[in-house]
Amino acid sequence: MDMVWIAIGVAALLITVLAMGTWVFAALVIAAMGSLWWLGGFELDRIGLIFSRILYRAGNSWELSAIPLFILMGELIFRSNVSERLFKGLTPLTRPLPGGVLHTNVFGCALFAAVSGSSAATTATIGKITSRELANRGYDRDLSIGSLAGAGSLGLLIPPSIVMIVYGVQAEVSISKLFMAGVIPGLLIALLYSGFIILRSMLKPHLAPRQTGSEVGIWQALTLLTPVVALITIVIGSIYSGIATPSEAAAVGVAATLGLLALERQLTLPMLLDALKGTLISATMVCSLLVTAMLLSTAMGYLHLPRELAAWIAAQQFTPMALLMALAVFYIVLGLFLDGISITVMSLPITLPIVILAGFDPLWFGVFLVIMVELGQITPPVGFNLFVLQGMTGENIGRVAWASAPFFLLMCLAAALISVWPQIALWLPTLLAS
Amino acid sequence: TRLDFSNEYNANSIHAQGDAYFIEQVRELTDGEVDITLHTGGALGFKSGDHFYAVADNAVQIADTLSGTMSGIDPIFLLSSLPFLVDGVDEARQLYEIARPYYDEVFEDNDQVLLYASPWPASGIWSREAVTSSESLQNLKIRTFDRNGTETLRNAGAAPVSLSWADVVPQLATGGINAVLTSAEAGANASFWEHQQHFSGIQYAIPLNMVHMNRNAFESLSSDQQEALREAARRTDEHNWQAVRERTVSNYGTLEENGVSIHDPVSADFQQALSEAASPVISGWQDDMGERGQEILETFHNGQTP
């Protein structure tokens, strides 16, 4: 099959350019251009015309504004004592739990996922708030990075979610029902992650040292948590009251954070400027990757790669469960290289009809697909959560990916669970519809 | 010959299905010599707003483009979405046929060939409370899709809001907006009935999508193949104008099944008030267009067919 060779060619090209040490954003552009020239036989002029327009189009995206603004929110919190107080408050509350405040990564991401529709923003914001505190407290770095990478991708499964909106529009499935269907699988994944942290901490207690030192009482602990709880309540409240759209929630988050810091007299001009500078660096890094990754998607589109691979699967006459396995492999492979929205729009015209024909509920399939897309966020070479964490921690991508590997496997387990018991996803929307 | 065809809509949409019909016709007429691949959902990375020059530059060979998104290039592309100009599919088609030579000219001047049009089912108002009179429109927070709609509804006393399509359903669910100006079709695809129980068929407009092709790509085909493409385009035009009628009927059926009250037609008073609100928009367009606009509208109002 030609397509297999083309796929191997694209992968080899990208990996070579990346391994040389090219900046990832430039490597994506070079690999995209190279693929069309080398494997697609496109003229260089046409490549220039195609990609210059795509570069502008991909950057010119209103939904992306949530990234700089949520990062700004994280930078502001990072520079105040809000995160320190959060951890002081959480420490006594989580003491009986093996893993202690490490669970903040998981439940912080799950909670933040309720305001953010993207995984990069979730990882960047929660990571900024938790990673320093966790390092100071002597928690294992791999466990800390891996749980952030894994739980950060919950931004896509717990509503609101950009990928779910794209799926809903493409598959003509109710977006409200999709949002509801994502909640329980999202919580299930969070519980699996917490369970894994508990297990690891019980087997190797040095990974999550028991916190000692200044004791605070339960009431004082709750007081310390108030600012974060207030922030989250305001942002979630602004969405569910209809005051702000999910795309606007990030600006509400910045406003609430600024208000809180001003109220507590922690806001100074140098601190604000410092936060803005930090925001520019992280936001440019993340946005430039999201933009240039679109070029690789476009190249794959012109090479007809995803659709022909999907068509090959469609032609195999698989049994329903075999089909699901084949699609899982297909989506995990695409997820190595492509972003979630591209995966969704490129594959659906072919995969959705065969999935429906095999008797699966399109609502359920939406949840399955989003989990597949989440997996792609934490697989190298192109994994946005990995990129965010590499930028934030300075660890190389290999280590970040390795630290995320157990969480990747747990998410695969979650996909298997919802395949065996589709009710995990369908129960809530059915309940609320009746 | 392999050609790529970009389209922003989902595979079941009336536009994608029309495009699939065209591709099938081309395949038959050329015995599979011309192989066109449709990329739905904007899978190549282009949005409607990018298509005009993407096709002119041969970045992509064929594209299906919402006419209004090209209005910054030439105001003629606002014609089909002018509010309350046509009162149904027949008139919309008549207007399209009158304007076709003018459309052809703009595409020709930009190294392109206009193949066929793909009409939308008529736009109306989806709402929580019935919108059947001017009073019920007062201060209504309604999402509009272009500047004509914003101006017209503001003139009519409503409070139009611009939102990206992705934000519409969350805003409907939370009551951030109360109504949406769009077709029964678009609302049905997004299950609007979960939050909106009324649809007013005000016959706002029947906007067109244009399907256009790079001229070099077209002319590098053999003359038989070119004729085959033209024939396929003619058939698809015919097919699409028929399909939009069928869609309107089937959409209303779907709405009724889902408990949406359909108000169609609305009272003559209301229709009259809406038309008055639209008249500055139409005359403003005519000013932008100059002579061409006058010619088109005169021919249309005189009921002549080209």
Next chain:
Amino acid sequence: MIGWLATLSRGLNRLAAGVAILLILYMFGHIILEIVLRLFGHSTFILDEYIGYAVAAMTFLGLPYVLEKNGLIRVALVLDRLPGKWHWPLELLIAVTSFAAFGWLSLFWWQNVVRSYQRGITSDTLAETPLWVPEGIVLLGLWLLCFTLVVRSLQLVTKRSRHTHPAQ
């Protein structure tokens, strides 16, 4: 000469980064304004259009500065294992190929911006924004990025040493 170019490039990049920071503040302000206006049944009508321009402008104007500050991630597996004397040729190869790619794209984007300007193409929105403005800002960012890469290549050639240690 190269020292002077490097100073110029650094200065321009700082300036662009300053504009990018202002754009972040602008995004925040415009979204909050829209939320407040909507409460009163009003709208700016251009929120998604202008925020879209701002995101693109922020990304491309910020890029050269962040590149210069080593804020862009890379995979340093090969670089870190290579003997020291091979570092600068590899760094040079990376800078030159990146320049070639972005230079090629900016060439075609330049033609597009010129066309938008000459034909007076506007957006399809109420604002009827001349498209060459937002398109031109992105072009400016691409040019600055190319300039930064050229300066970097020249420095690598003249100093024959790894110009900057990779951040990771």
